[in-house]
Amino acid sequence: MKRVINFSAGPATLPVAVLQQVQAELLDWRGSGMSVMEMSHRDKAFMSIAQEAEKDLREVMNIPANYKVLFMQGGATAQFSFVPMNLLRGKAGADYVLTGDWGKKAAKEAGRYCKVNIAASSEADRYTHIPDPAGWKLDPDAAYVHITPNETIHGVEFHAEPDTQGVPLVADMSSNILSRPVDVSRYGLIYAGAQKNIGPAGLTIVIVREDLIGQAAAMTPGIFDYKQMADNESMLNTPPCFAWYVSGLVFKWIKDNGGLAGIGERNARKAALLYDYLDGQDFYRNPVKKENRSRMNVPFTLANAELDAEFLKGAKAAGLTGLKGHRSVGGMRASIYNAMTLEGVQALVDYMKEFVRTRG
Numbered sequence: 001m002k003r004v005i006n007f008s009a010g011p012a013t014l015p016v017a018v019l020q021q022v023q024a025e026l027l028d029w030r031g032s033g034m035s036v037m038e039m040s041h042r043d044k045a046f047m048s049i050a051q052e053a054e055k056d057l058r059e060v061m062n063i064p065a066n067y068k069v070l071f072m073q074g075g076a077t078a079q080f081s082f083v084p085m086n087l088l089r090g091k092a093g094a095d096y097v098l099t100g101d102w103g104k105k106a107a108k109e110a111g112r113y114c115k116v117n118i119a120a121s122s123e124a125d126r127y128t129h130i131p132d133p134a135g136w137k138l139d140p141d142a143a144y145v146h147i148t149p150n151e152t153i154h155g156v157e158f159h160a161e162p163d164t165q166g167v168p169l170v171a172d173m174s175s176n177i178l179s180r181p182v183d184v185s186r187y188g189l190i191y192a193g194a195q196k197n198i199g200p201a202g203l204t205i206v207i208v209r210e211d212l213i214g215q216a217a218a219m220t221p222g223i224f225d226y227k228q229m230a231d232n233e234s235m236l237n238t239p240p241c242f243a244w245y246v247s248g249l250v251f252k253w254i255k256d257n258g259g260l261a262g263i264g265e266r267n268a269r270k271a272a273l274l275y276d277y278l279d280g281q282d283f284y285r286n287p288v289k290k291e292n293r294s295r296m297n298v299p300f301t302l303a304n305a306e307l308d309a310e311f312l313k314g315a316k317a318a319g320l321t322g323l324k325g326h327r328s329v330g331g332m333r334a335s336i337y338n339a340m341t342l343e344g345v346q347a348l349v350d351y352m353k354e355f356v357r358t359r360g
């Protein structure tokens, strides 16, 4: 067996220690005589797995008691609809700040349910920076302000929460949740698809302030209603049990690795290693404004795009996979989520140097 160094944007690499534990427990989960995939979600065994995962996530993220944690399905994309369905609370519209394609998609979907005000956008600059919050055109009557703290395709990340003057801040944290400490109390709602920094695809985490739920629009299906989900411990129907279990193991892995403070330091070092190399030469380029660069997704282009295919082929031969950039921006992208090691990033930098030496 040989594992590659996997830079995929999602589904993405998972900690080896977690995979090994899943493997060890696969046929017989702790004396139950079955795998977690095969047990009833109403069974005591699974209930304990589910509750422990929530407890660990609350501890790791330091989630205040007045926030509900929901384990949902449908990915971040489903939340693009569930958020307006649940959070409009009779208001006419919501503010969206566009710093990449995911935020734009979220705004488009919200447009089916309410008046969408684009409070700021960097689309004209091909999403290479975050518009200065001082210039955002926020609507004081908006139901919420939606941001995408890390734009996975463009490699643009907020490094501080914007002040939304009391209007609830809603964040699609799919690609940077759990990557460093965050003050949850600054947010009305946080959502994230699991497959980047949490666990297997199929699970979506929602963290929502209690007072914002319970006023879903009348047409909201019950399983998309945050209040109904909260009142039923996210088990209104069969949850994505196996993904929930593996995610719980990832939360424990984070605890074992210094919590979010430790993980955040490690991520900062990994990102610095790659960006310092990018900034110190002319062959590769990252187009994002320095203060807004992502610590999770690092897009870069080669001086000569005709060498892209050769770069990727050589990378694959060196055991480095998932580096092809998103089709909308081209070039390369290295996703360096929590489970990517410093050694993995070093291997990428070594390969990039060697490629310049031989082909640059």
Ligand SMILES: *Cc1c(COP(=O)(O)O)cnc(C)c1O
Residues within 6 Å of the ligand: 010, 074, 075, 076, 077, 078, 102, 148, 150, 151, 152, 172, 173, 174, 175, 193, 194, 196
């Ligand atoms: C990947 C991603 C999505 C889409 O997630 P799905 O779970 O596939 O719906 C949305 N937003 C961001 C920021 C992402 O990185």
